[in-house]
Amino acid sequence: MAEVEDTRKEEPVDSVGPSEGTYKLPDDLYIPPDALIVILEAFEGPLDLLLYLIKRRNLDILDIPVAEVTDQYMAYIDLMTSLRVELAGDYLVMAATLAELKSRMLLPRPSEDEDEEDPRAELVRRLMEYEVFQHAAEQIDELPRLERDVFPAALLRPDHLTHLEPPRVELRELLAAFAEVLERVKLRKPHAVETESLSVRERMTQLLDRLASTGGYVPFSDLFSRSEHRQGAVVTLLALLELLRDGLVNVVQHGFHQPIYVAHASSQS
Amino acid sequence: MPPRPMHAASEIKQAIESLLFVAEDPLSKEQLVSLLKDSEIDVDSGRLPQEVEAALASLHVDCAQRAYELVEVGSGYRFQVRSEHNKWVARLLLHRPRRYSRALLETLALIAYRQPITRGEIEQVRGVAVSTQTMRTLLDRGWVRELGVKDLPGRPMMYGTTSTFLDYFSLRSLEELPPLRDIAESGSGAMNDEVVTDRD
């Protein structure tokens, strides 16, 4: 029920947001449009976002320009708010931490006190530690994996042996199994159920047609039409995210500063 | 490098061997030919049927020293344990933990709540393929039965539960299965209305 109401309120996207004209997608945004897809889809929390902001600009993690990074972080928070993406409370906690850090950095530091710790030290430590595990997660993802890279060789069993002492099952086990399935189904429902509108579906089809007819990788930014303004860009973006989630398109980027390309998933294999 | 027929033949053989070892069902010659078609193997597609036949014959010879053999059954070819080793298989099956896999329970639950349902529909919900072994176990146990084919391309089989299933779980009828809403609540979190109403 609540979701239905949400969808209704969703309609006038342009009226939502802190102030009209602050955000113009995709041209004017502080975060470049080709980074948007990455941002919207994939941040795993405030540390992840911060790391991204730092790396994207090739900043030194040990000497973070707090003011600059804070501004970008806030821009992201505002953007999410304007797109009505619900942010975890952790993002807001980090926003407060950054704001405090920014103000502390403005204070003159007593240079005679050698022991005075850089106010950024704790944040730096957390960022670096998180980065280590981010990297570890990527490596685990690349390990040869059953069902994807490794296929056990199996022989079919002699039929008459399958009847040996069948295991017992209790009803509650069956129900628990089903509850899991339902939970998974729910999770695999589009996270953008509320924002998914006909126009997004339509745009998905348009994008697929276009990618299929091009037959190769298309620069991400080419998918946005300058004439469509903000709402059109958002619809395109959501459509791309949907396609990406369904595995219908592939997105590649060869590095932080490289352009992002999109291709129809079937055009490569 | 000019194409060497021997090379193609050995690649075809290895391809077939891999396919037979991962397939859940026997594969027919026609299936094998179509799986090998339009690949980088340098062989004229008109010659593929003979090549497949030759590879199968060669595989048959190869496994003379192995504990398995290549057999042809109704629907095609499969590798299976030579019957003289069945005693080992039986030992293994008796030793294994007496539990059904989660995949089996989930499949059974889906059939119970969503019948009639096709294998494709089950796979769609679960997000992974349903193995033939799973379906066969459920059918063997008499908990699930085939209800007839669905009028769709490919004419997939529809499945439903049996009275043996009801008996086993001490249910008088399917209505006695707990309503989905309760499961969801006892599971975790609120249910998506859409999924719940899907039942009817």
Add this chain to the structure above:
Amino acid sequence: MPPRPMHAASEIKQAIESLLFVAEDPLSKEQLVSLLKDSEIDVDSGRLPQEVEAALASLHVDCAQRAYELVEVGSGYRFQVRSEHNKWVARLLLHRPRRYSRALLETLALIAYRQPITRGEIEQVRGVAVSTQTMRTLLDRGWVRELGVKDLPGRPMMYGTTSTFLDYFSLRSLEELPPLRDIAESGSGAMNDEVVTDRD
């Protein structure tokens, strides 16, 4: 038909071959020994472990010419299709391999490298709450298990990885996990391992 007389070593080898091909999960040397014990094979049970080892080595060599190989992973040995033939397998199994979210992989990485670890400790490093769904997926897949509660206020559960996790990712042991990038490499001299590992 009387069983044809067979050399004990060759019988053991064929038995192991059958068992590995039929088992749902990898089988360890110990499991193989116990499956072969008290059988009609004419071998002293004290010598079985060596015999099993020799048979595995011999099987390993045998399949050099085959499309599959014998590999050792966390919980034991399994036959698997050589990866160069994956392209054929992909043609047969049409379902798209499941992709795991970064949230799940990062949580898994923390559990793998820092076990025993509590959910709170994971959240501290990641900077966000670990969803119940993520934990449940990890537990369901059998990659992660509960290790008992930590003696702390709230008695939080500690988690660790399983041999199923090792099997799934083709690892023989946790030592084979890719080495963690040294935190100091990212630059900080102030950082040392103590600070990092000794949390809470």
